[in-house]
Amino acid sequence: MFRTIAIRIVLGLLTLFAVSVLIFVSTEILPGDVASAVLGQGATPETLAVFRAELGLDRPAYTRYFEWFFKAIQGDFGVAMTNKRVIIETLEPRFLNTMFLAGYAALIAVPLSVGLGIVAAINEGKAVDKVANVLSLMTISVPEFFIAYILILFLAVQYDIFPSLSTVFADMSFTERLYVAALPAATLTMLVMAHMLRMTRTSVLSIMSQPYIEMAFLKGLSRSHVILRHALPNAAAPIISVVALNLAYLIVGVVVIEVVFVYPGVGQYMVDGVSKRDLPVVQACGLIFAGAFVGLNTIADVLAILVNPRLRNPR
Amino acid sequence: MTEFDNLKTMFESGKLSRRDFMSGLAAIGAGAALTPSLLSSSAMAATPKVGGTLRIGMEGGSATDSLDPRTYADSVMIAASLACMNGLVEFDNAGNPTGELLESWEAKPGAIDWTFNVRKGVKFSNGKTLTADDILYSIAIHRGETKSPAKGILAQIKEIKKVNENQIAVTLESGNADFPSILGDYHLVVVPDGFTDWQKPIGTGGYTLESFEPGVRLVFKRRGDYWKPGRANFDMVEIRNIQDAAARTAALQSGQVDAVNRLDARTVDLLMKDSKLNVVRTKGTGNRFCFVSRVTEKPFDNNDLRLALKYGIDREQIIKSVYNGFATPGNDHTLDALNPFYNTEMPQRKYDPDKAAFHFKKSGLGNTKIELQTSEGAWATAVDCATIFQQSLKKAKINLDVKKVAADGYWDNVWLKVPFCAVYWGRRPTADQVMSQVYGGNSDWNDSNWRKPSFDAIVKEARAELDQNRRKEMYWACQEMIADDGGMICFAITDYLDGFSKKVMGTEPHARYDMNDNRIAEKGWFA
Amino acid sequence: MRIFGYKPSLSAWIGILIIAIFLIIAIFADWIAPFPEEETVSATWDSPSADYLLGTDNIGRDMLSRLIFGARMTIGVALVTTILSFILGTVTGFLAAVGGQVIDQALSRLVDVMLSIPLLIFALIILSMFGSSIPTLIITIAVLDSTRVFRLSRAVAMNLVVMEYVEVARLRGEGLWWVMRREILPNALPPMISEFGLRFCFNFLFVAGLSFLGLGIQPPFADWGGMVRDNAKAISFGLPAPLWPAFAIAIMTVGVNLVVDWILSINSRPSGASAEM
Secondary structure, three states, X not given: OHHHHHHHHHHHHHHHHHHHHHHHHHHHHOOOOHHHHHHHHHOOHHHHHHHHHHHOOOOOHHHHHHHHHHHHOOOOOOEOOOOOOEHHHHHHHHHHHHHHHHHHHHHHHHHHHHHHHHHHHHOOOOHHHHHHHHHHHHHOOOOHHHHHHHHHHHHHHHOOOOOOOOOOOOOOOHHHHHHHOHHHHHHHHHHHHHXXXXXXXXXXXXXXXXXXXXXXXXOOOOHHHHHHHHHHHHHHHHHHHHHHHHHHHHHHOOHXXXXXXXXXXXXXXXXXXXXXXXXXXXXXXXXXXXXXXXXXXXXXXXXXXXXXXXXXXXX | OOHHHHHHHHHXXXXXXXXXXXXXXXXXXXOHHHXXXXXXXXXXXXXXXXXXXXXXXXXXXXXOOOOOHHHOOOHHHHHHHHXXXXXXXXXXXXXXXXXXXXXXXXXXXXXXXXXXXXXXXXXXOOOOEOOHHHHHHHHHOOOOOOOOOOHHHXXXXXXXXXXXXXXXXXEEOOOOOOHHHHOOOOOOEOOOOOOOOOOOOOOOOOEEEEEEEOOOEEEEEEOOOOOOOOOOOOOEEEEEXXXXXXXXXXXXXXXXXXXXXXXXXXXXXXXXXXXXXXXXXXXXXXOEEEEEEOOOOOOOOOHHHHHHHHHOOOHHHHHHHOOOOOEEEOOOOOXXXXXXXXXXXXXXXXXXXXXXXXXXXXXXXXXXXXXXXXXXXXXXOHHHHHHHHHHHHHOOOOOEEEEEOOOOOHHHHOOOOOOEEEEEEOOOOOHHHHHXXXXXXXXXXXXXXXXXXXXXXXXXXXXXXXXXXXXXXXXXXXXXXXXXXXXXXXXXXXXXXXXXEXXXXXXXXXXXXXXXXXXXXXXXXXX | OOEOOEOOOHHHHHHHHHHHHHHHHHHOHHHHOOOOOOOEOOOOOOOOOXXXXXXXXXXXXXXXXXXXXXXXXXXXXXXXXHHHHHHHHHHHHHHHHHOOHHHHHHHHHHHHHHHXXXXXXXXXXXXXXXXXXXXXXXXXXXXXXXXXXXXXXXXXXXXXXXXXXXXXXXXXXXXXXXXXXXXXXXXXXXXXXXXXHHHHHHHHHHHHHHHHHOOOOOOOOOOHHHHHHHHHHHHHHOOOOOHHHHHHHHHHHHHHHHHHHHHHHHOOOOOHHHHOO
């Protein structure tokens, strides 16, 4: 079992390495360059050439990759091309903000959706099931910023319950942060709930047709008892994997939410980096995102191996 | 009561906006000379109060911003730099250059040799007194080996030198009567001689920088010893980056900020109904929205096609549908009606499907494919404008293909490259800058690629001409040449729309930029 | 009445009805819509009236007509995209399951890599390589989407590969392709159909979401996701404009899923792997 887990972790690291190469290469081939993006309408061919040389864009790509990679694994992402700030100093607080918001949303969304998914499974075909089903489908039928606007309209503008600006600052206390970030957390919760809810429900139900579950029913156990004690532990692996995927989404996919709620996370930093073609910034953000994604997936796989007896000894 | 007194009374009682008042004055032929005193007396009527924290929500910043003046490109950094630093030249609300750190100036005939007087007794936030060396350094960083966008406009300086501690002399390559306005460019802010630490800027402004998180917020604190009397009245100023228009509006409505820039024209009507808010509209000084064709490429080398497209665009419809009426129609050049050299007698080009069809037929192009590339990266509503254009051309039996392209990299990959695309131009302080940057034969950004030696000759002559009437004739001719022959369809010039809480004072419209020339931190106060 | 030999339940009938109505609207849009798709007929965001039953949109076009024409574009693009992503995802997924450890690991890690590159960068690369057009749009979404289909189809097939009848076929000496087509596919169908329903709906929004890259539907054509996007600002002022296209998407989503749920329930023993992504 430990060997399986070790292999999974090594594979995760290899994946991350491959991603780092790809991110580097792909940012290099993005059309347009930082020089003309930064200088905009004010650029002349000679100012462009000066700026390019200043940034070291005239050296070969592979030397720059290895320099970048070895510094990056030590946490040094270099200096932003556009404003000459040390990237890690900008990135770190933003990454913590992103993690805070993702964690906040996950703490609400995961228990809620897994719980509702189980309730729906217990009451399969009944009104509760159908309502949960349709409501969760509704939330995925609209773009995320639309949910955000509706929440702002009602909870911030009409009834002044929560602030519409969710900017968190270094000097804010934890409870202040919770209050300020309430609306984006609620929006994210609605976004990821449908998927987790449906998957929990389906996984539990698909286990329900297994012979040992029929056996449990034949013993005369109640439906809820069978689901909670017999079906759920065996359905855990796919649920974990779906939860991991959605957690990754909470970290990686929240750019739009950050823009609407003016939340200083990594996503906005990357978008600004991309539009200004600030390659070190884009690469740093890309690597952080990829690391979060691969890390979460690896943890999910390891957990799945741990909880599922059949996966502990693969063929 | 004379017409003038009438206007004056209406203005002072608030029935007329400053802008209407100014245009009223122009209409009755009152000279510009007497207006500044009148305007300032009215503005001074209320004495500014000191105190409070002004929270501004602004679009036009990003996580890659820097306080280095050689990188300024958008509103947030312009406003931030003017909070803690000063420019060389300021503009009054009508758009005329007035002294800032360069207190006054004088030109020898021919407008080649200039002397500027440096303001005395101004102190930087580190205690140093301003001298001519600081001014020279602050200009020098934009010249020579630099990536500064101001490099281009300063290229006309042949020699710049210190006369004494409080005076500098400038010699230009060729005469330019508007040179002081050139020095009002927003990149040209003043720091002490030899200064390089842009993370902690030192300036002569009314505030000092407390903290700066790029793309998030800037916080400023009042210095208390500002050299401009009655200015910089807030204890603290906080500028927050809010890129999304709906988020800005919501923040203003829910009282989380006191001022926002760039309101969405389509929803501004509803904001005006809010009794706690004050919407400030600056008519026709905003962005100039254009569809520009390259006259050197087929089929746009055919002027009949260009005229067909100019007559075939329904400007009124676009202004009504997309800008909710908060724009003025463009007359196919990017000079606005507030510019003293705007050609007021050239008829406004109107939507005329018959004329469009006539010119299109005359062009003999038949079924040639005409493709317009547009993108939300050009400006947010560029696609909507193109859609209405496409539809209005249909009535003239002209088929236009509208292609929506990526917002990302639009200015790199599309503008100046494809034959027909969407572009916007910002306001330039002088007619000369408009003519030479947008249409000049040597300009890198001559996006219509319309280059005429005869046109360039007139522009060059007008630049050095000190007789305003002669200049006016020349610029009028330029505008006619561009509109009748050029490749640019300039269909709308938008209004700037700022939103303020009612308690913020000093929010007059300004001829140059929104948010009272991005100086609301300096010019405003709480009632 | 029976469909494919099965009797639909009441909710399935509702779903079928919704889909049928939308399909009819899409096909006969030219006859049904009261106004042309692109014509500005009134002021921006007019409220619903006798002339404009659902009001007007962000540049004064008739909302109802846009919705009707939008059905064609939205359903068409989403359908083609989803089918393409399923072909791609299923073939690679089955191959990973049947083809042995090496192929499996190679494909799985490749998908991991693809999924962990931020969407923004990924889409930009595709855009820079292929330019922007409706085919590019379809291919981009299909490729991105197929990674998720891959995970599902691989998981489903993994469970089937160990079944006796697959072993038998292999011992008979049948080729990979034959095994995938004749033994795996028929048995993997139910969970795949379920996923098809969900992904079909995700793709509506995906089309709209990608328009910031210039990959969206070209003007003046309408698509529902884009209509929500274009009109979203109106909601800040309590105007209902963006709700109409959002409702259309929601109803279509619910309709498709009602049918999907029914198809799933036909198969009395859903495969355990259907819960995987």
